[in-house]
Amino acid sequence: MAAAARFLLRTAGSSKASITNVHSGVHSRFRVALLKASPCFSPHAKTQKRHAAHFTFQPEPTHTKYGPTEKMNLFQAVTSALDHTLASDPTAVIFGEDVAFGGVFRCTVGLRDKYGKDRVFNTPLCEQGIVGFGIGVAVAGATAIAEIQFADYIYPAFDQIVNEAAKYRYRSGNLFDCGNLTIRAPWGCVGHGSLYHSQSPEAFFSHCPGIKVVIPRGPVQAKGLLLSCIADQNPCIFFEPKILYRAAVDQVPVNSYQLPLSEAEVLQEGSDLTMVAWGTQVHVVKEVAAMAQDKLGVSCEVIDLQTILPWDYETICKSVAKTGRLLISHEAPVTGGFAAEISSTVQEECFLNLEAPIARVCGYDTPFPHIFEPFYIPDKWKCFDAVKRMINY
Amino acid sequence: MQNMLTVISNVLRGSASKNGAQAVSEGTRVVVSARTYADFTPQATFDIKKCDVHRLEEGPPLQAVLTREEGLKYYRTMQTMRRMELKADQLYKQKIIRGFCHLYDGQEACAVGIEAGINLTDHLITAYRAHGYTLTRGGTVREIMAELTGRRGGIAKGKGGSMHMYTKNFYGGNGIVGAQVPLGAGVALACKYQGRNELCVTLYGDGAANQGQIFETYNMASLWKLPCIFICENNKYGMGTSVERAAASTDYYKRGDFIPGLRVDGMDVLCVREASKFAADHCRSGKGPILIELQTYRYHGHSMSDPGISYRTREEIQEVRSKSDPISMLKDRMLSNNMASVEELKEIDVEVRKEIEDAAQFATTDPEPPLEELCNHIFYNEPPMEVRGTNPWMKLKSVS
Incomplete structure (x- = not known):
């Protein structure tokens, strides 16, 4: 009860701040814009598009550090990384549901034809089996993707991930490990994915020492980080933002390269x-x-x-020590999301540097909704509002 | 039956007037009788395909009796399902329905046949290809279409979408492949425990048949002799992978090992009905679970993002459509035995089309659910609970 009361007080405090602050005019304009952008309030119920993208992809500046580049979207960058791996590592195999004909998101297109159906193959629909099988493949020395x-x-x-993959090295006293295992999975909202095709489960796995969890923001990172995950001697989970598969296009280095x-x-x-x-x-x-x-x-x-x-x-704490304010934003629900861990650590490390409470702008504590996705998503207006509140604190 | 009068042979007229449907009428023995008020054959007996059996002394009968009323009812329901799915396809392409949407066209005989073999007081649970079952379990086309478009009048208040539809004794509508099967066994346990002579039909696809939890469930159901009919709707492809490439044994009816099984022609509504009746009797007599494999076919791709032709040929789909379409099969049977007239069936088609159009109209004009619905039904809670994270300008509460 006390916690709830405090929460209410804080809420009241911050709304007061937004009323009295100098930018309140701007605030109300945005509020109107939000109402216009949200489909429920649109007068043209029939002809409207239900969802406009909540973000604008910002391409990477062209890097020449890793040699020549080519225009690729995110799924092509993933394919390219897998292509390099299969070409350079004769033990590498790729398996999963429907990967042989290219996968539902086209990430493995052409690889079976290029490297053979014994190296790129479909599994039955059995996720527990797929990961367990992958651990076996990896523990015996092959590269399992x-x-x-x-x-x-x-x-x-x-x-299989938490009890088998993550603990293999530890529990065998370093005699065995499945570091050659990489698990790829499309992740995050997609505009209309509803309850079972939109989730961001990274926080569940963040509670599990022994695995690495990696998420790229675009094609350049997708290729470099995926190649790093595959090379890394720890089991890695590589989550690919599925809404970016086609929407994100970068000039991606053609050669193999790794990002740390x-x-x-x-x-x-x-x-x-600081925004994370x-x-x-x-x-x-x-x-x-x-x-x-x-x-x-x-x-x-x-x-x-x-x-x-x-x-x-370290990078984050260093930044917060400089700026004094931290906003963390993710799509997963706010409670127990990874922002909570970041917030807590930064509070421990940078307490005296903080000028305002750390803000988390995240998904709601609801299942990922069907038609309410535009409300659920921590969009720019919510983040912008948090920025204002922190500045005016 | 009321007013059943003396037998008049309709065989002559039946086969003479409809020589287009020879293949079907050949296997038909017509039990002839007629009503005073109509020239139609009120009921006929049909030879149906023999089921393969596993651990069973005998299978379902090789003949099925179809009355005119039943035939018309099955026809209407299957036609409604077909038209509804085609409409959904159209609305999806217009981006009015969004999200992940799995269509049932081609498999209509399964839903209609199963429902005809059990009672509405029995229980049923299926995976994400749920529109057909929602209809047979008592949902209306309007409610289904409005759920697809995420509107207030939807069967799950517009909150579930395509994969999540529920009605009385119908537990959905489940998005995760194979996850509904243990639930079905649990429902069957409750049936047994409550002693109401009810059973649970637990459906899954050929793809889900390879999930580990299916086998865990077989064991529990058999161990505790649960009144559960496991039904594997084998439409030959688990997403883009054909059964041969995904399963070490495609004899899905045998994969319960110690559970008796039947392999049934899932394109023939009468076959499915007889098998379901047989299985229901098996369960109700206390013999424990039984497994049915329905061999069927989906015309559409796995979901709307799958054109459905990258892993199978157009010719294959066309062949199934022309040779074993469940609706055409029933229609031919009825026409060639003078159980209905072409005009009458056309009239049903027109009515169905109208119903679908009305429903689509409703589904595109009904308002979206109010914003408060976003947070409702997360927990059972009284008084309402404030939901964390909801946007900074508005606090939403959860009510259930």
């Missing part, structure tokens, strides 16, 4: 506020950073966490 068709379907394999795991990337330096996100949400907060600069004159530092476990707290 398993696909779970949707991250939402990974739960039958939860036991457990290193967050500072995408934009700033002095007033991963996957699709990076593009949302980047837009918010631009809005904050434009409308409020607030300079934001944007960080893509990239690896959820083990995570790079």
Whole structure:
């Protein structure tokens, strides 16, 4: 009860702040914009598009560090990474539901024809079996790349991941490990995925020492990080934002290259506020950073966490020590989401640097909704509002 | 039956007037009788395909009696399902229905046949290809279509969408492959425990048949002799993978090992009905679970994102459509035995079309659920609970 009362008080406090702050005019304009953008309030019920994308993909500047580049979307970047692996590692095999003909998201197109059906093959619909099988393949020394068709379907394999894969090295005193296992799964919202095709389960796995959890924000990272996961001597879960498969297009290096795991990337330096996100949400907060600069004159530092476990707290703490404010945003529900861990750590490490309470802008504590997705998504307006509240604290 | 009068042979007229349907009428022995008020044959007996059996002394009968009323009812229901799915396909392509949507066209005989073999007081649970069962279990086309479009009048208040539909004694509508099967065994346990002579029909597909929890469930159901009819709707493809490439044994009716099984022609509504009756009797007599494999076919792809032709040929689909379409089969049977007239069936088609159009109209004009619905029904809670994370300008509460 006391907690609830405090919560109410805090809420009242912050709404007061937003009424009295100098930018309240801006605030109400946005509110109107939000109402317009949300489909429930549209007068044209029949002709409307139900969902407009909640983000704008921001392509990477072209890197020449790794040699020549080619235009690829995210699923092509994944295919390219898998192609390099199959070509350079004769023990590598790819398996999962429907991967042989290219997969439901086209990530493995052409690989069976190129490398043979003994190296790229379909499994039955049995996620627990797929992961368990992959652990066996990996523990015997081969490189196993398993696909779970949707991250939402990974739960039958939860036991195999948590109890078998993650603990193999530890419990055998380093005699055995399944470090050659990489599990790929499409992840996150897709605009109309509803309850079972939209979830972001990274936080469940963040509670499990022994595995690495990695999420790229675009094609360049997808290829580099996936190749790192495959090369890494620990079992890795690689979540691919499925809404970006086609929407995200970068100039991706043609050659094989790796991006470091457990290193967050500072995408934009700033002095007033740090924003941390991963996957699709990076593009949302980047837009918010631009809005904050434009409308409020607030300079934001944007960080893509990239690896959820083990995570790079140093980069984030260093940034918060500089800016004094932290906003973390993810699609998964707020309670027990990975933002809670970040928030807690930063509070321990940077308590005296903080100018405002750490803000989490996340999904609601509801199942991922069907038609209410535009409300559930932590979009730029919610993030922007949080920025204002923190600045005016 | 009321007013059943003396037998008048209708064989002559039946086969003479409809020589287009020879193949079907050949296997038909017509039991002839007629009503005073109509020239139609009120009921006929049909030879049906023999089922393969597993651990059973004998299977379902090789003949089935179909009355005119039943025939017309099955026809209407199957036609409604077909038209509803085609309409859903159309609305999906117009982006009015969004999300993941799995259509049932081609498999209509399964839902209609099963329902005809059990009682509405029995229980049923299936996976995500649920529109047909929602209809046979008592849902209306309007409620189903409105659920697909996520509107207030939907059968799950517009909150579930395509995969999540529920009615009395129908437990959905489940999104995760194979996850509904243990639930079905649990429902069967409750049936047994409550001693109401009810049973649970637990459906899954050929793809789900390879999930581990199916086998866990077989064991429990058999161990505790649960009144559970496991039904594997084998439509030959688990998503994009054909059964041969996914299953070490495609004899799905034998895969319960110690559970007796039947393999049934799932394109023939009468076959399915007789098998379901047989299985229901088996369960009700206390012999424990039984497994039915229905061999069927889906015309559409696995879901709307699958065109359905990258792993099978157009010719294959066309052949099934022309040779063993469940609706055409029933129609031919009825026409060639003078159980209905072409005009009469056309009239049903027109009525069905109208019903579907009305439902589609409703489903596109009914308002979306109110925003409060977003947070309702997460927990059972009284008084309402504040839901964390809801947007900063509005606090939403959860009520159930």
